[in-house]
Amino acid sequence: MAAPEITDRCAQLTLADVDDEGISLQVPDHTVDDGVEDDGFYAVGRLVTDKPVRFAYFQDTMAGVWRPAVGVNMRELQPRKFLFRFYHDGDLTRILNDGPWTYDQSLLLMKRVQEGVDLESIPLTHADFWVQIHSLPVGLRSASVVMAIGSFLGTFVSTDERNFDGGMQTFYRVRVSLDVVKPLKKQMKLKRDSGEWAVVDFKYERLPKFCFLCGVIGHGDRFCLKALQDCNLNAVKPYGSWLRVNPGRALPNQNQCWIPPESTIERRRWISPVMAEAASHTVDIHGEGSEIQGDRTTCMQPTVSMDSDELPILNIGDQKRRRVLQSASIGQASASVSIGESTYLDNNGVPAGLAVQARQDQ
Template identity: 25%
Template sequence: MNADEVAKLCGALSLKEKEGPLMPLKKTLKDDGEKRLGLKLVGKILSNKLVNWDAFMHLIPKIWKIKQGVDIEVVGENIFSFTFRCGEDRRQVLQGGPWRFDKALLVLAEPRGKWDIREISFTKVAFWVQIHNVPLICMTKEIGIFLGRMIGEFREIDVGSSGECTWKYIRVRVVINATEQLRRIL
């Protein structure tokens, strides 16, 4: 076979003949995917050393006090995927954080849409923060929200049955960047 024949045969090869018409994804398939994502979390343990995967996967459901169970998969170095069997357990884990394992912070993220786990930065963590030495006149929900926004991304405030801050301090839940140092004083 000479070079002209080989070139002719190569020119005849085409993937376009095998390509078919594009088909839209059925809405039910997309809805099922979104429903499954609603039961998932991904997490990374912020540590320079690798954690013991078996110990982590055995202990973390007990620490979280999961009622209906969670399936845990190792995705990468200190990165895990959590699939909960019920949305209530997933919500409880998100609300109960931040979580630690082996003296290291576990950063959780909610997967959305077309996210690739390798592209998640795992830097934002929600913390409950106590704000002390607030004058009594400033012990209001509005001041708590204002101060919470100074600390980070405000999520919620802990108020008494009166709807106001009645503690010795104001308690707010804020999302902060775990890679940056915390401010001690506002």
């Protein structure tokens, strides 16, 4: 910026003491252009905890969990508040859709930063969760009912496309945006057309640390105000770990290739090992054997031929193996084992075994 231009702009400014009332100054917005194009995609995040966080450990952990294809840079704006810079929109979109994320059992709230928006004006109070709806009675199992339940839980985002695809569903999934300063909802009452009431239960996927007394995410029972107000600490707590969807132990997958998906759409694309074998190989029977045309491998049935002056010969394809005949002479001091024209005896004059003979042949 030239010196005369700076002088002209400063001449238009009015300086006043902060205690003077009724004096305001309107300054036109001016964006500094340094000539370098910003190719980043930004997000701002906040950890819902009051514990101190070591930024170096946080950065290393989250980068290892996210594994962005084009990389990510992080900067600590305030204690427990961070700025993330990704270099591809696909990385940022994937990470936001795969949330919520946690660090040291604390929830990480993340929001995309739009161009021209001040970071301080972005609210970091909501997080998207997948919630499972259990005990939904027959007659109320529809997409509209699931969407209505999602709006009851929080701000509706989406539903699982596999909810009503013909599978044997025991629960239904809905993605909602939850206000983390409000208690989690445990159940909901639904009224049928007949006037009867039905109660559905909720379970939250990837639910971080929350209080079993007040149901708010971000602290435990020991640091809750209700723990000080309620003297009976042995009473049954209104919340519990049953609100979480436990990942459980690793399930066996050795024979999963024989179990088709329950989803109708996915099952139509599923192929069993037998179906895959039939699709990739064509089996033809020719005479004594069978020839697999798919991989050009010949598998001939074995045949045995016997000549009067020769040993029995086992023919497998083009390979021949000569049988071993043992002959023992009764009344003789020693016995011999003959393979062709060779005879092997051990050190004591006893016929050597086949394994010993094989070593001697080598």
